[in-house]
Structure formats: C-alpha cells, structure tokens
Amino acid sequence: xxxxxxxxxxxxxxxxxxxxxxxxxxxxxxxxxxxxxxxxxxxxxxxxxxxxxxxxxxxxxxxxxxxxxxxxxxxxxxxxxxxxxxxxxxxxxxxxxxxxxxxxxxxxxxxxxxxxxxxxxxxxxxxxxxxxxxxxxxxxxxxxxxxxxxxxxxxxxxxxxxxxxxxxxxxxxxxxxxxxxxxxxxxxxxxxxxxxxxxxxxxxxxxxxxxxxxxxxxxxxxxxxxxxxxxxxxxxxxxxxxxxxxxxxxxxxxxxxxxxxxxxxxxxxxxxxxxxxxxxxxxxxxxxxxxxxxxxxxxxxxxxxxxxxxxxxxxxxxxxxxxxxxxxxxxxxxxxxxxxxxxxxxxxxxxxxxxxxxxxxxxx
Numbered sequence: 001x002x003x004x005x006x007x008x009x010x011x012x013x014x015x016x017x018x019x020x021x022x023x024x025x026x027x028x029x030x031x032x033x034x035x036x037x038x039x040x041x042x043x044x045x046x047x048x049x050x051x052x053x054x055x056x057x058x059x060x061x062x063x064x065x066x067x068x069x070x071x072x073x074x075x076x077x078x079x080x081x082x083x084x085x086x087x088x089x090x091x092x093x094x095x096x097x098x099x100x101x102x103x104x105x106x107x108x109x110x111x112x113x114x115x116x117x118x119x120x121x122x123x124x125x126x127x128x129x130x131x132x133x134x135x136x137x138x139x140x141x142x143x144x145x146x147x148x149x150x151x152x153x154x155x156x157x158x159x160x161x162x163x164x165x166x167x168x169x170x171x172x173x174x175x176x177x178x179x180x181x182x183x184x185x186x187x188x189x190x191x192x193x194x195x196x197x198x199x200x201x202x203x204x205x206x207x208x209x210x211x212x213x214x215x216x217x218x219x220x221x222x223x224x225x226x227x228x229x230x231x232x233x234x235x236x237x238x239x240x241x242x243x244x245x246x247x248x249x250x251x252x253x254x255x256x257x258x259x260x261x262x263x264x265x266x267x268x269x270x271x272x273x274x275x276x277x278x279x280x281x282x283x284x285x286x287x288x289x290x291x292x293x294x295x296x297x298x299x300x301x302x303x304x305x306x307x308x309x310x311x312x313x314x315x316x317x318x319x320x321x322x323x324x325x326x327x328x329x330x331x332x333x334x335x336x337x338x339x340x341x342x343x344x345x346x347x348x349x350x351x352x353x354x355x356x357x358x359x360x361x362x363x364x
Contacts, residue, residue: 009224016227017049024053024234029186031179031322033172034193035062035350036221042359044223050230057185057322060175060275061193063140064092064348065320068274069308071168072344073098075137078303079111085301086129087113088122089137092348095341099308119144119151126155126163135297136165143195145169145286146260149267152288152295164297167288170273172196173204174284180212185322189233190216191226194248201256202246209242220248267292276310276344277317316343319352326356333357
C-alpha cells in the first residue's frame with residue numbers, strides 16, 4: 001500500500017505540473033513566506049520544475065533569520081555580564097553569530113544557556129531553580145507567540161517570580177505589506193505560511209488583494225500541497241484575479257484559531273519592531289503588556305538595544321527580501337556553510353541559505 005500511495009502521488013504531482021505549464025503564459029514572480037515551504041521547494045526541485053515562466057523566490061519566512069543583529073548581540077552581551085541568570089532558548093538561536101560570539105560559544109565559556117523545545121520548559125527550569133532568574137529568549141512568528149503567552153499566564157497562576165521573557169516576536173502580514181510598499185521587487189503573488197495562518201486565519205492577507213491587487217494562497221507543506229498552491233496562484237494571475245484562497249483547508253480556516261489569538265491579545269500588544277534587512281516595520285512586533293510587566297525581561301533587567309550591523313560580506317538581509325538568491329552571495333558555500341555559518345540564513349533549519357546548501361545536489 002505504501003508504494004501504491006507514493007505512485008499515486010507522483011502521478012498527481014506530474015498532473016499538476018502539466019496543468020501549470022498548460023495555463024501559464026505570463027512570466028511571474030511568486031514569493032513564499034515560510035521557511036518550511038522554502039525547504040519543500042528546494043528539496044523536491046519545484047523551483048526548477050516550474051521554470052521558465054514562474055520565478056519562485058523566498059521571503060522573510062524564518063523567525064531566526066529576521067531577528068536583527070542587534071537583538072542577537074544584546075542577549076550575547078547579557079549572558080556575559082550575568083552568568084548567574086539562566087537563559088532558555090530554542091536550538092536554532094544557539095549558533096547565530098553576533099559580533100564576536102554566539103550563545104553556543106558563551107555556553108562553552110560558562111554561561112548557563114539551555115535549549116528548550118517548548119516555552120513551557122522555561123517554567124520547569126524556573127520551578128527547579130527558585131533562587132535563580134530565568135529568561136526565555138522568545139523568537140518566533142504568530143505560531144510561537146500563543147505558546148509563549150500561555151507560558152506567561154501559567155507562570156502567573158503558579159506565582160513564579162523568577163521567570164521573564166525577552167519578547168522578539170514578529171507578525172507576518174506587516175512584513176508582506178512592507179515588501180509591497182518598498183518597490184524594490186515586483187511580486188505577483190504570495191504563497192502564505194500554513195502554520196502561521198492556522199493561528200491568524202487566511203483573512204489576514206485580504207489586504208494584499210484589496211490594496212495591491214496581489215493574489216495569495218495559503219498552502220500546505222507537502223510537495224503536492226505546494227504545487228497546488230502554485231497552480232491556484234497561476235490560475236488567478238492568468239485570469240486577472242486577485243483573491244485570497246486556501247489550499248491547506250485541512251488545517252487553515254478564514255478566521256484562524258480564535259482561542260490562540262485571544263491568548264496572544266491578552267498578554268501582548270502590537271508594537272513597531274526591527275527586522276533584519278528590512279529596518280523598522282510599523283505594527284509588526286509583539287511586546288508584553290504592562291499588566292504582565294513582571295515577566296518582561298527588558299524591563300526587569302534593562303536589556304538595552306544594541307546597534308549592530310551585518311557580518312562583513314553577509315547578504316542575509318537581501319536574501320530575506322527576495323532581492324537575491326543565496327548563491328548570489330559571494331560567501332555562500334565557501335566561507336559560509338552550515339558548519340561555519342556567517343549569517344542566520346545558513347544557521348536555522350528554516351533558513352533560505354541552509355535550504356539551498358542542503359539540497360544543491362537536487363538541481364545539479
């Protein structure tokens with residue numbers, strides 16, 4: 001049965017590719033806004049399969065990658081100054097380079113920096129170390145934010161006083177608006193992120209069609225899902241339409257997860273925030289509300305912002321905006337590799353450079 005199912009899917013993939021080629025007459029550029037889509041497209045050679053009419057480019061879909069250099073550097077500097085504080089972080093953040101170090105390096109030098117797979121683990125660490133302060137270095141999009149908000153609410157119920165959050169969460173739709181407003185690149189349509197949209201709902205992208213006449217499709221992450229999403233976009237563009245559609249209907253709804261959104265809204269408020277390569281984007285971040293100021297690491301520890309530029313020669317900022325592809329960076333694959341990354345796009349499992357590097361043999 002396993003082999004029969006695989007055969008059927010291959011036939012369906014071939015059929016969708018043929019359908020795309022049959023209806024595609026215009027040269028168009030489609031941007032995906034999710035690192036998982038980037039890896040699917042790279043792993044299965046989808047980018048090359050839809051050429052020459054369709055140009056697939058990657059956008060700011062990796063939360064680790066869009067975290068600006070200054071926000072990387074300030075947690076590294078804080079870990080040096082406060083060895084008494086336990087820092088909990090997601091694994092991808094450990095190897096992201098600052099100016100002269102990484103969290104992984106600081107851990108090797110004696111910092112108590114711990115990798116967690118869920119924000120809830122920070123509560124366990126704080127409960128097990130009541131005499132020490134614990135900071136959760138919280139990076140993520142709308143997918144992660146509800147779990148961090150729930151962690152704060154749980155910590156409050158438990159009466160934990162030694163846990164705080166450095167909130168660096170970012171919101172996806174404002175970044176998409178910023179890309180359209182920048183005028184730096186022509187984007188004919190968007191493949192929207194499935195996981196994020198499961199939380200915020202497909203309606204969050206309606207502004208793209210209403211204000212910019214740009215169609216968008218929320219797609220899943222299997223190769224068949226992604227190709228169907230591309231087909232739906234091409235069909236819209238060829239027919240002169242610009243709607244928001246859902247391919248990933250088994251997970252995504254128009255309204256999203258109302259309970260998750262309510263938890264986020266209870267704990268966080270929208271704010272302006274910085275994105276790597278894109279500068280300050282209005283209303284694109286989440287900060288902790290004053291009612292929960294006791295859990296705000298920025299306020300409790302005065303973790304000041306640091307002005308910090310990109311590593312010399314690193315083109316992550318331009319990659320994240322879709323202005324270049326990773327091989328266009330002169331460091332790619334030589335100086336900058338997953339074993340010795342210069343920028344975050346080569347570090348994260350969702351990074352565009354990491355995807356291009358890992359699956360180079362697919363298209364060679």
